[in-house]
Amino acid sequence: MKASAFSYARASSVVNALELLEAHGDKARVLSGGQSLMPAMNLRLISPELIVDIGELAELRGIAVRGNVLGIGALTRHVDLLRSPEIAVQAPLLTEAVAHIAHPAIRNRGTIGGSLAHADPASELPACMVALNASIIVRGQAGERRIAAADFFKGIYETALLPQELLISVELPLPRPNSVHFFHEFARRHGDYAIAGLAAQAVVENGVFTDLRLAFFAVGDRPVLAGAAKKLVDVAVTPAVLSEASTALSAELDPQDDQQASASMRRHLAKVLLARCASALLGRPDLNAGGSP
């Protein structure tokens, strides 16, 4: 199938893109890498009247440490995240996660801003932003807003972004001493969207979590920052403590059935991920002895 007829405008600057979005409102769509927008248009799931192409705006690209944050421009491509030495040092969770996004051809075009604005609940990057406690910076003609990643994702393909706004960049706090991370996803094949996944960032001191952010994906309508993590912080994690956290996790998840997996399978996989994560980050094989709690 082909997309419905649409008009095309190549934005010459962020200001110009915002003028076009303001003039056309929800009849316009931003084009970054096109890896989600174009398939959706070709399937006629959406039929915007105007495409605002921001792909040439160099001001939206780049990765740099500024003070105590790592800034990443919205147009930074998945492949650039994967290869960046700054990301490898300051946010290695991202380096690991990006390798699971699709395939090289898609990673060469797809952008972090596009992935976050698209807000597929099975995507890796939204969950990483929640785990890393990122701020998402959006701009409209009225000015800029900073939105905590945990508040940005509102549902399946829904975010706090308004039709007249552009996602400009993200900022990640630099890692604290003794920071560790965990990433794993279950998928039919490497590169497929996840059936269930977990992106986690933690601080471990003397064998104890002093901070733990667990962001599950593909198990709800948005990334889930698990409240169950609190049960594992500032305590000696025994199998009994882990089992309590696992029960709490199960109660807070609301996974859906689809062609890939049932809700109960997703719930089970999330519990397996929790056990693997605690075991790996604490260096405690006994916590994952049975393979699943």
Ligand SMILES: Cc1cc2nc3c(=O)[nH]c(=O)nc-3n(C[C@H](O)[C@H](O)[C@H](O)COP(=O)(O)OP(=O)(O)OC[C@H]3O[C@@H](n4cnc5c(N)ncnc54)[C@H](O)[C@@H]3O)c2cc1C
């Ligand atoms: C076969 C295939 C497999 C894939 N597998 C995965 C996978 O395993 N994991 C995964 O996470 N993704 C996967 N993707 C999606 C891919 O990662 C996309 O690149 C990403 O979701 C969107 O990035 P983009 O730059 O291409 O955005 P686009 O397609 O250009 O845009 C996506 C949406 O975001 C909006 N948008 C884009 N940029 C901005 C901005 N700066 N401000 C405001 N709105 C904006 C657009 O208007 C559109 O609604 C897959 C895609 C394909 C085709």
